[in-house]
Amino acid sequence: MVASEDRFEAVPAAPNGTGVLLLAGSSGRVERERAELLATTGARVRAIRWFGGEGQRPSPHEVPVELFASEIESLLREVDRIVLFGTSFGAEAVLVTASRYAVDGVIAVAPSSVVWAGADAGSWSSHWTHGGEPVPYVAFDPSWSPKTDPPAFVSLYETSLLLDADATAAARIPVGDIAGEVLLIAGGDDQVWPSARFAAEVEAARSERGLVTTVVTHPGAGHRLLLPGESPAVGGVAMRRGGSPEADAELGARAWPEIRRMLQAAR
Structure with missing residues (x-):
């Protein structure tokens, strides 16, 4: 279990039986504001720090998937159904977790279709x-160097996928094993990694199995999603994320009805 100081619990006034495990990306933050927003749908939301906290891995490097499984098990003592909600590395985490442990739904913002490398020391x-x-996992192209300051990493991810076709195939997240519905949210101007491409790949893999998948995109949005009522995110690693506050908010407005639907859905 995640330590109390590395979690935030948002309890709705009128619970609807849905529990949400909410994961941020490389910022390592606990998504308190988003948790409170999601709780307005009637969902019971737990936002956690999944690296850098007490007893946790210091970085997104060899983080045990069992960490998320234990939180799912704990939430199921209080709710009837579970939806995982993650952004960026957190989206990668929820897709990987849901491919191994049963959940009722997944919401992946700026997702990846493969597992990536991480570093520690x-x-x-x-x-x-x-x-x-x-x-x-997919290893990074050692010959890549940034061409902008701050860097746009999207070309690093794109070229790394081409290094070793077998390794890339092995790193594909088995999204066809996720029985619950998957909602993918991606910006077409994502400058961190090609999340719109990844979302299309996840959708295609699931379509082959006849599984329910919804994709929400906006061509001008970047890596960060801004849901209605949220404050623009600040901080994190210095990088180009693409998009604009206006386009990111438009993507959020498009995605919000689908998010509400998934969090309010009956079993």
């Missing part, structure tokens, strides 16, 4: 482990 490995073993 100069050592590179997978973002995730499962059963004590690193989950297969």
